[in-house]
Amino acid sequence: MRRDRFRRAVTGASVILTLGLATIAGCQPEAAGPPSVDELLRQTSIWQQPTLRIGVAANEPLMGEIKDGVRSGFDVELARYLARSLGYTDESDVEFVTVRTDERIRFLLAGHVDIVVASLSYTEERAKLIGMAGPYFVTNQAFLVPKASAATLRTEDDFKEKKVKVCTSGSSTTEDELTRRGFDRSVVQDLQDCADGVRSGKYGAMSSDKTILAGYYSQHPQDLSYVQLPFGADERLHVGVSINDRALRDLIAYFLKKSYDEGRETGASPWLTAYNNTLGAWYLADVDDISQPEPLDVPDLVDHDDKVSPR
Incomplete structure (x- = not known):
């Protein structure tokens, strides 16, 4: 009789313990997944900023130039894609700022521009001063x-x-x-x-x-x-941002990778489209040479319907 009561007591305690653990488990928050594009955008310095200021060249044919009052070139096309991806869908909300080679980093440090897309090669010295997302093109x-x-x-x-x-x-x-x-x-x-x-x-x-x-x-x-000489290291072109805006750097890296991957199998990726409309006829490269490496240090984000929240 004592043994039966003991068994019933143990069984009852086990049931209570099991239910208790289940209740506790049910109250625990689910493991957080990767942040969304929207969430990261809210952490950037451009959140709710009405105009995106992009530094581009004006004297580099096929990369960044002004023809009949209109900006064109591979860098400019990529800059437009990045602006749209960040929610600046109307080009009137984008201010293109002309930067010379010797002005690119200085304009970022002074806050004259939000990003620079102007043939900016990665170096360790530059990476100590500004944030860099890329590469988006590797050349020599x-x-x-x-x-x-x-x-x-x-x-x-x-x-x-x-x-x-x-x-x-x-x-x-x-x-x-x-x-x-x-x-x-x-x-x-x-x-x-x-x-x-x-x-x-x-x-x-x-x-x-x-x-x-x-x-x-x-x-x-x-x-x-x-x-062409066997001369110097590869030049890895990056987009420059403020070193204090990691969220914006990560978003730029994410969208650069997307521009490279999305539709690439059909030849319709934003990256390839920009290349074919600008550099493609004159760069003198085989198709294999345009198998560019993907951007580095790209965060895992949830992209809801390829859109970002209104600013």
């Missing part, structure tokens, strides 16, 4: 020379032995590389001066990222030729 350094000189300028030694003056833009990774390798170089603010100088004979060559050179080559293919 090259040269444009007069067509008549192309046959005699094939190596680094050719440039140095012939004392070729190479023109490039200030505060650029190209300037650093030319200086490090001991080229005779001349630095300007506007790369158009380089292109004009090469055609007039003032300079023997101009050097920059191949994406930028493609634009100047497209304007004067009868006068200029590419020279």
Whole structure:
């Protein structure tokens, strides 16, 4: 009899304990999933900001330029896509701010722009000053020379032995590389001066990222030729943001990856569309070369119907 009562007591206690644990488990909040685009947007400095200010170049054909009062180029098309993704669906809500090469980081630090999409290559030094999302394009350094000189300028030694003056833009990774390798170089603010100088004979060559050179080559293919040397590291183009706005950096990285992946199998991704409408005909790359690496450090977000909340 005692044993039966003991068993009934133990059984009853077990049931109560089981129900109690189930009740406690039911009261526990479910494990949080990844944040949504909307939630991250609310953490950015641009939340409810009526205008998005984007720094872009105005003197880089096919990348960032102004034609008949309209901005165009690969960087500009990508900037428009990013603006729409961030909720600035009307271009009247976007202010494009012209930035020279030597102004890009300074404009971000001073708060003159919210993001910069202007052939900004990643370096560790820059990453200490600003946030960087990308890469959205990987290219390399090259040269444009007069067509008549192309046959005699094939190596680094050719440039140095012939004392070729190479023109490039200030505060650029190209300037650093030319200086490090001991080229005779001349630095300007506007790369158009380089292109004009090469055609007039003032300079023997101009050097920059191949994406930028493609634009100047497209304007004067009868006068200029590419020279590509095994020269320098890959140039990984990034979008610049304030170093204090991690949420905005993460959103930019997320949408850059989406621009690359969405519709890529059919050739209709936003990234490929921008490339084909701008650089594609002049970059002189095989299709395999355009299998760009995806952006790094991309957060896992929930994108509700590909939309963000109104600002």
